[in-house]
Amino acid sequence: MNPSSTTATLVVRHQVHPQHEQRYETWLHQTIEAASQFPGHLGVDVGRERHGDVLDFTSVLRFDEMQHLQLWLESSARQWLVSQARPWLQDGDNTEIQLGKDFWFAPREADQAPAHWKQVVVSVLVILPLSLLVPVLWRPVFGLAPWLAGYLMSNLLITLSIVVLVVYLFMPLATRALNPWLSADTP
Incomplete structure (x- = not known):
């Protein structure tokens, strides 16, 4: 199958200190709005988990094809947004691309998938x-x-x-x- 015709999913994981939670939520809303303006955007789901002094945000962005996901991923808009949030991120901007499937359960690691x-x-x-x-x-x-x-x-x-x-x-x-x-x- 031609990868350019396969659904592409971008999983973005950010760890945020609770003192930056409100700023991050505002930033996240702006980022979701910006991503939705890109061709082939199919939607975003966001999961939030609290682990002691850290908030884990997992955003799952879906695009109709890899080429459109790459446009978003490499865009100056996303680069600028990530640079704005970088001071609040404890572990950087972690991204993972999945081709050919829209998955419902996006675990942090394979051994941490829901039972x-x-x-x-x-x-x-x-x-x-x-x-x-x-x-x-x-x-x-x-x-x-x-x-x-x-x-x-x-x-x-x-x-x-x-x-x-x-x-x-x-x-x-x-x-x-x-x-x-x-x-x-x-x-």
């Missing part, structure tokens, strides 16, 4: 209601357009609707809302 059972619970909490609701919402359309109501076409439309809602809306919301539980040190 598999937690990932299953969150996935069920997101997918089960949609799998019950989406077919009901499509029913009136199938009544008006019987050619869409066939077994293959109706399942294709229902599955596509659920996948799009999970990937772009509900899973990012759920992982953000449940981040403290997902990152808690339970087996």
Whole structure:
């Protein structure tokens, strides 16, 4: 597969001392707004964790292709923004690029990913209601357009609707809302 046509995800990890939290939050809002102006930008999710005297921020930026992510990553706008925040960052500007997948659970390190059972619970909490609701919402359309109501076409439309809602809306919301539980040190 051509890397330029593959979804690209940038994970940015920053450690911030609590005395700079408000300044960093303002900076983060400005950075998200700036990134959203770049071509191919698909969205940003931010996770926040507190570890003693340090706040860990994990920002997951998604772009439609690697070329667009590179435009943002190498832009003078991002360079200027990072230079503004650098005095507040305890461990610098740590970035990681993932190609070909939009992932929901962005661990700090591979051994710190949420427990598999937690990932299953969150996935069920997101997918089960949609799998019950989406077919009901499509029913009136199938009544008006019987050619869409066939077994293959109706399942294709229902599955596509659920996948799009999970990937772009509900899973990012759920992982953000449940981040403290997902990152808690339970087996």
